Every structure is written in structure tokens, then in C-alpha cells.
Amino acid sequence: MVITTTKTSCVKCKKVKNTIKCSGCSQDFCFDHIVEHRNEINEQFDQCEDQFNEIKIKIEAQKIEPQNNELMKQIDIWEIESIEKIRQIANEIRYELSSYIIDFTLDLDLKMKQLTEELIQCRKENDFSDLEIQRFNEELKQLKDILNNSTDFIIEQDPTTFINKIRLTNQATLLHDANVNANAKWIQNRITITEENDYSNAMDQLYHPCGLYIDDDQTVYIADCWNHRIVEWKCGAKTGRVVAGGNGEGNRSDQLNYPTDVIVDKTSNSLIICDYANERVVRWPRQNGTNGETIISNVGCYGLAMDDDGFLYVADEDEHEVRRYRIGENQGTVVAGGNGQGNRLNQLSSPRYIFVDQDHSVYVLDYDNNRVMKWMKGEKQGIIVADGEDEGYCLSQLPNPYGIIVDQLGTIYLADRSNHRIMRCSQGVTQGNVFIDEHGQESKSNQFLDHVGLPFDRESNLCVC
Secondary structure (H helix, E strand, C coil), rough: CCCCCEEEEECCCEEEEEEEEECCCCCCEEEEHHHHHHHHHHHHHHHHHHHHHHHHHEEEEEEEEHHHHHHEEEHHHHHHHHHHHHHHHHHHHHHHHHHHHHHCCCHHHHHHHHHHHHHHHHHCCCCCHHHHHHHHHHHHHHHHHHHHHHCCCCCEEEECCCCCCEEECCCCCCCCCCCCCCCCCCCCCCCCCCCCCCCCCCCCCCEEEEEEEECCCCCEEEEEHHHEEEEEECCCCCCEEEEEEEEEEECCCEEECCCEEEEEECCCCCEEEEHHHCCEEEEECCCCCCCCEEECCCCEEEEECCCCCEEEEECCCCCCEEEEECCCCCEEEEEEEEECEEECCCCCEEEEHHHEECCEEEEEEEEEHEEEEEEEECCCCCEEEEECCCCCCCHHHCCCHHHHEEEEEEEEEECCCCCCEEEECCCCCCCEEEEEEECCCCCCCCCCCCCCCCCCCCCCCECCC
């Protein structure tokens, strides 16, 4: 503090005395009150130091335990509300947020060190004034606001198939629409992605393909049943790529044995496969997977489906039932059939392919009963939505249905394998109509042999396996 004396009025006592002008506030104080003013400044500086220490402790705590950050509490609340579904995602986000917070606090720590050195220097030289204190307080307020608000970080939510997934990056919507566009139409001439050829395992051919799944990016996954493999076909590719199995028929973890269906679990970025002859459901990494993991064993699995909550549905041909599983459990809950083999409304006979709509109603291809059953959520018996009595070509008959999909209006599309056609059955209509037809079994561009898999892609193109 620079001191100059002159005779003037003291700002405290208002008396004309020899005074000292404070270089900080530029006010005049008599000798009695300059000491009081100095004590006030010291007290303010002490408070400033206390705030420095408080913030420094918080920064050090966040460096050591970033999980105590305020944003972590938001993640914890979110996790509690959906704990069974989001445990894995929450841990991933915690790790990512910890990395961000460490970088964030290191920047704050560097700023604090610079200010601390200035503060120590001022205290050491006993050279500070109101202006320095004001500046320190402003710097402290700025640091405190940044530390408390953490405006560089936000928690964002993306709609997923089963929860609102939180993330720290820019919003990128994850889409999974299990419903077919209501305006879906068939273009008369087909585009062949790949062809079936007897006794061939070449990468541009298939041998008795069964299940079919189409991803959002138009990638096609095919259960190449008699080649004991799952083949991936990228949009526009001339050949496929084996992504599961392909090591001959067998029951090793790197083998499949007549796989009949495949779907994609986007949560784990993996393939879920019906390994039919091995009586198991296998999860196989979608990227560079060399081995599968059995997630359900001792099950006569034939068809698969997954609902918007991430539950897996398995058609068990041996037990004549459909079970719903939470990924990771091996028992599941019966949602269709389960009352022995038969043709009553609470029974199934060799169920194969299935479809689950947005209301969690399960549509079942009841193969040996030549019918399609709809089991609404929680019901003890199903209703017949498509039926066929005797094998034949008549529209009222439905011998051995295979593939199935249901659109947003509840219209059912069926692969009528024996009659080489695709049937369409609208709600409230007792008789279906031919959606795609083949007169005979010649291989023309608008004709087919045996239909099995039956999905639509995101552009409402019907894909027939």
C-alpha cells in the first residue's frame, strides 16, 4: 500500500486531521481509522483465502473421486430408475464422464495454481489493496461458477429400444422400428441379393437359407442353415461374409449346427442365433467374433424375436411353446402355448417363426396346426388370426406357414411355403389375399420356390428368404 499524508477530512470520523490516502480505495483515513481499515482489508483477504482453500479441496476431491461430481448423481438417479436394464450403460458413461472430469479439473487446477502463487506473493510481501481483493474475488466467483455448474458437460438422452440412454456426446438418435410402414408395397420384379445352390458353401451362394434379419443400414444377416453359418451381406455387395459359424457342423463354441434364425441385439452389438440342432440359443459378437456364447440351453429353438424393451422371445418347437427371456436368464416365462402339443386355443404344435408387435402381442406360426395364433400380453390362450384346414392352393387354406411379419395397421404378411406365395391378412377380414404369387416353381424374377424369412427393410421393401 502506498501511503501519502495530508491534512483533510477522515472518511470515517469526518474530522479534519492528518490523513493517509488509501491507494486501493483512494479514500482518506486518520491515523486512528487507517488501522481499522487495514484490519478490515486483512479480514477480507482472510475470507478470500478461505474460499481459495475450499475450492481447492473440491477440485482435489474431484480429481481423486470424480464419481462424486454432481453429474454423477444424475447418472445414479437414472440408473436406479432402470437398474436392471441400464447397469452396463451406466458404468460405461461413468468411465467416460470420469475422464472428462479429470481433464476438466486439471484445467481448473492449473488456474488455481496460478492464482494461488499470486495470492501467496501478495501475502508474503504484504502488498495488496482493495483492487487486488476485488480481482481475486472475481476470479474466485468465476472458478466457483464453473466448478458448480460444469457448463461444459450435459447429460443427453437418446431414444433406444428399451430405455432413454444417457450420453455425454452430441445427440445421435438410435432407431429401431419393429413396425413396418403402413404404405408397404411390392414392386413386381425382385432384386436378388444372393441365390441358393445345392451343396455349395461359396460366399456368393447359400444352402437352404432360413431366418433373415435386416439392419437399419440395410445390412442383411441370413441363417445359412445347411452350411451351418450366419452370413452378412452389406448393401450392394457381390458376396457375403461369414460372421458366425462356418467351421463345419458341430457343437463347439465356434460352430453352429443347422441354425434356423438370427436377429441383432443392438444393446450388446451382437447376433442372437437359433442353433437348432444343438438345442441352444447363442450370442455371437457382430464385429470380429470367433466364438459364440450359449445364453439359453436345452431348448428346441426355431424362431426368435425381440421387443422394444429388449426382451428375447424364443419359439420352442419341442415344448410347443414360446418363452420370453430377459437377456442373461435361462428359464424365461411362457407367453404362448406351454400346455402340451395340441390344437386348442391354449396349445401350439411345433411353433416356428414369431413376431412381437409394439403392444407385446406375440404372433406365432403354429406350423403343424397350419395356423397363425395371436397371444396378447398376459393372456392364457391365443386367438386364431389365420387358418388353413387342408393343404391346397385355395386362399382359405394355409399349409405349413413359415415367415411372418406384421405392419403398423395389424396387417399380417405370411410366407405360404407349400404354395410358393406370400399371403396378406388384414384385421377384421376372414379371408386373406395373395400378396405375391408364383404359378409353378420356375425361377423367374417375380417367382419364388420355398419362402422362409420374411422381413421388411426400413424403406418398406419386402425381403423374402
